[in-house]
Amino acid sequence: MNLQEEYMIGLAAKGTRLDKRGLADFRPVTIEKNPISKAEGSARVRMGNTEVIAGVKLDVGTPFPDKPDEGTLIVSAELSPIASPDFELGPPRENAIELSRVVDRGIRESGAIDAKKLCITPKEKVWTVFIDLQILNHDGNLIDACSLASIAALSYAVFPAYDGTRVDWFTKTTEKLPMTATPIAVTVHKIGRQPAYLLVDPTREEEDAATARLTVSTMDDGHVAALQKGEAEPFTLEEVEQAIQWSLAKGKELRALI
Amino acid sequence: MNLQEEYMIGLAAKGTRLDKRGLADFRPVTIEKNPISKAEGSARVRMGNTEVIAGVKLDVGTPFPDKPDEGTLIVSAELSPIASPDFELGPPRENAIELSRVVDRGIRESGAIDAKKLCITPKEKVWTVFIDLQILNHDGNLIDACSLASIAALSYAVFPAYDGTRVDWFTKTTEKLPMTATPIAVTVHKIGRQPAYLLVDPTREEEDAATARLTVSTMDDGHVAALQKGEAEPFTLEEVEQAIQWSLAKGKELRALI
Amino acid sequence: MNLQEEYMIGLAAKGTRLDKRGLADFRPVTIEKNPISKAEGSARVRMGNTEVIAGVKLDVGTPFPDKPDEGTLIVSAELSPIASPDFELGPPRENAIELSRVVDRGIRESGAIDAKKLCITPKEKVWTVFIDLQILNHDGNLIDACSLASIAALSYAVFPAYDGTRVDWFTKTTEKLPMTATPIAVTVHKIGRQPAYLLVDPTREEEDAATARLTVSTMDDGHVAALQKGEAEPFTLEEVEQAIQWSLAKGKELRALI
Amino acid sequence: MKRDDGRKVDEIRPMEIVAGVIKNADGSAMVRMGRTVAVAGVYGPREYLPKHKQRSDRGVLRCVYQMVPFSTDERVRPGPSRRSTEISLVTTHALQPAIFLEEFPKTVIDVFINIIQADAGTRTAGINAASVALADAGIPMRDLVASVASGKIGDHYVLDLAGKEEEATAADMPIACMPRTKKITLLQMDGDLPPQDIKGIIQLSLQGCEKIYALQVEALRKRWKL
């Protein structure tokens, strides 16, 4: 453990942080609606100096054989080296894959999109929803920023025109995606080991010092839609319960911004 | 040449080996029938400490344009690093490719499967037979072990239910694959240069010392279905003839185990 | 700058080169017609010690959705290590990609092939024209040699037999490709910086010393079909005009060889 | 509540654990949980190459999870997928806290987990196998790691989901823990649950992990002839 890390733990013991925030405080969060007019829907999320854009594109494809009457969802995140000296060129590595899978499952498994309403002709044609995440600046907490941008972009998206044969992306309709809920991911990070402290929305500096994290996705009705523990330090049951409580509270705040 | 190698050659000159076997002796060989109930057919082969599983999966696909009324066969072997410190992660390298191609040709070119009976609708739908090889422990002679496991798994396999549209892998029928023959591969290895000795079923240690090998696949009727020389030391015509004789004899023993 | 480079610049100042050519002179150029009988059309081009073969293969495929009534063109160049100690094994790198894209655009954008005449059934079936470039010896000026070989191979090509279902490559017809023009690429290279000199058809040695190049593709009617500047030294407008003049003159000579 | 396979809600599937199944490996184990079969092989600690990847203060744990192509109803394509990459990552994190990595600076411990038959709970079976394989390799550990996936069907918390229960459950929650301290080293969940249910399911799983732990210890005893 280095000095900076020890100092952060010391602050956490007093309930505060390098930038004076409380442990359960987010940095200022803003959502810009549809900054990308070429996308069917898009959202730019800023959390402090972290900045991401989620873009939703729609296309017509074939359904999976085991779900012949449901549309499909593909979430991709590339950690483009434009956003951080830590990112490298090349195909997505395990961190980018975990990020996109956590975002994906938070939307997919919560049933936030009514996948059956994306079916055009069973077994033959369904809408495919692509969510692509572009990180513009990485200053920590990408899971929460990307999840928020994704669900916001979905809720802003409209279908392009489709005549039964070809999609005309140039002409957008006013029909919205069949959204049923607004799952929000909040990730609680742990710093220190014994004693350990929980905090939310870390900067990149805090994230580097964190020993573990737990992402909790919550729904409009207060239910939990997804959990994902990351990194190697264990959690106790009490810490999990604390994380869920914080996520419910913070999730409500973030949901209100969309 | 190192001491161990010289010692092995000395033993071979006396007709024996590190583990007391004769040059033409296999280690104990056992075949376990259908250890993998999810596969359409499977076989676990143990040759001494070498252990491999072959699994057969069936699916419906399209035929190749030049053989519109024949089913297809795909043999894949990955040398998973679980089985040996010599194996590395990543896509199959030349040794794994040679292994799977020798197994593949031994089955394909011998006509052991009646490919025309795998045709469902000419030009449109045929059965694809996948043979996947999982090496659990590599202690030499993978070609023979994998070939034996493959032909055994094929002979144990049954078709899954198929209603003309979708394969139902959950429901297995009692219909066997259209097998016409049981080709068996026996690989004769050469140790030393001048003089050189032939032996079968080497351990990994013997294999590392071997200078060349010749795989001979023989059929139920005593014919030869395939030859494949491996590694860089040449063979004389007399050595080739010797290898064929051994392969015929050993092949009969191995075939009886299926 | 090394001595050899300085020497070349000194020669250029006097209007001459290592092999006594004038700055605007090509090495001897020959085109061999259809050296590859398996290809639908082929051409071997020699420019001094540079030797390339272009082979044209035709197949029936589906059109791009945005051009449902046009055939497709795919140009591939691999810089096979057989041709030069500078080339390495592996998928095409940026130089090979630039080479194939410059050749591709010179043919595609000039409309040299009447793509609509490659349509068999709109939206469903069109001819795909593959041009593959095999470099046999690289002694400079690959762009011009490959462009020339490509357009020559296209003009020598004939359709294979096609019965509406399968292409029969074994049987060639006498029907030629629907060619409308013969674009010829001439690349002008720059050596030195201040002063700088222009020259055409460099050897590999001259090419290594060159600081920039400009490829100009010209048509039968004296029009320009494509420009592509390469490498990092800038050009002045006057140099561009000079390059176009040379390209028009040299292009006429090369076109006459087809 | 009656389960398809006759188990009680708080009962794990019939489980078989055998250590030492791969002769070439430094440690290995096979775990069967119902119809799911995982094999794990451990190689190391061995020098970590290339050298610039070495950690001077501790060893590095690398786990690779993969499904063998014939392990499922529909054949799995060989090679890594996004799913297997993520499971490899969370598996590494699930096992790492149990190992005294600080005792092996500059080395790497490789754990290869091959699922040879899949019927729910493959990541948890893989973690159970890997944990025994690490111990079989003689690597000093704080504790074993035990793992199980549970959920909620109807009003019941249900331990060790199997077969069609994965579709019937309101949520699928795989968990791993170090049983002696009940510290949670893996926690994932997809589905829809009120917060209080999460606690209930975790507690059920922690109890299940104790049973698995006992079987792991027994398998190691048998292997070491204790």
Added chain:
Amino acid sequence: MKRDDGRKVDEIRPMEIVAGVIKNADGSAMVRMGRTVAVAGVYGPREYLPKHKQRSDRGVLRCVYQMVPFSTDERVRPGPSRRSTEISLVTTHALQPAIFLEEFPKTVIDVFINIIQADAGTRTAGINAASVALADAGIPMRDLVASVASGKIGDHYVLDLAGKEEEATAADMPIACMPRTKKITLLQMDGDLPPQDIKGIIQLSLQGCEKIYALQVEALRKRWKL
């Protein structure tokens, strides 16, 4: 001649340039040309690894151009394509003459250009952004590089093609130059033009580049609060 968007033939699209948009980068810029939006981030000069790639007499410039999947009507597949590889190469060559690379031996300067919205002229927008980002990073430069694509519609030379003009033009000619000396650092063209038109279009583009240059300088002034 009346253009679709009301511009005169020698008028560039409405253009916005903002320097310093990416906090983590050593230099950065966003350029909007009509509906095309490019973001460039510069990292370096930094040590070039692996060492055998270092040049002892100068630094190396590497540009990577890519289109973000949601930037176009039909989604772009992530990852490099033949097109993006070529554009990365010509972009590197377009910018390199402007930089005093000889002052940074053994280093690499990485320029990442992401097109987040595409509507004609993405490579030129990318070069304009990258040029400002390099200056924003404080890298010593002979000049900025400005870039624009022009063509010929009917009898008119037309500056800064946009939207459907790319289909209407007899040729599409992107160009980049160092405006102070009018030296051309990028020149490409596809189409069908008599030689004299090439000169005319280049001259029009060189004039356009001067306007772009003024906006680039203005953006840097604003960034440096001059």
Added chain:
Amino acid sequence: MKRDDGRKVDEIRPMEIVAGVIKNADGSAMVRMGRTVAVAGVYGPREYLPKHKQRSDRGVLRCVYQMVPFSTDERVRPGPSRRSTEISLVTTHALQPAIFLEEFPKTVIDVFINIIQADAGTRTAGINAASVALADAGIPMRDLVASVASGKIGDHYVLDLAGKEEEATAADMPIACMPRTKKITLLQMDGDLPPQDIKGIIQLSLQGCEKIYALQVEALRKRWKL
């Protein structure tokens, strides 16, 4: 027996061998066997990089076989396939015994074999070309390597299968040997043959290899103006 192309059963196809066809290579050769054309280029012996791959006691031979996309009726996709990878491997083994590799420690000899037209027997044509190219490069050799594929049609052993004979034969058996000692360096076979036929076909091929060998020597003599 009458063959499609009028040859006798023990006759090779018309064969042309030219050494020194690639100026840049250290050694090269073109071999035409009927309509099959192979070109081989040799680079080396040269330092083997990265260094950890070097063998301190001998040089390493690497052969890469590939079919050019336009060499066949249906276009071949560029890049290595499982088939070409295997042929590269057996080609390396077929040539290696003929080379005094122990004279070139720490080096690599690269042999690139491109099939520019394919009509049966491409691997054997490639080996014949590579063998001449190695000699052309001045690499000390025990012997040349000659190669041919034979089979059995009806009751006849048939030398150097071509065209549709590949489908008519009961087996396809490519072989390579060092003609002076008749040692077999490549041997493959697919088909269905009683054991005694294998001996017969090998003997026929060994005779065929002597004829090929004579043409190889002649080509080298011509190249060296002996």
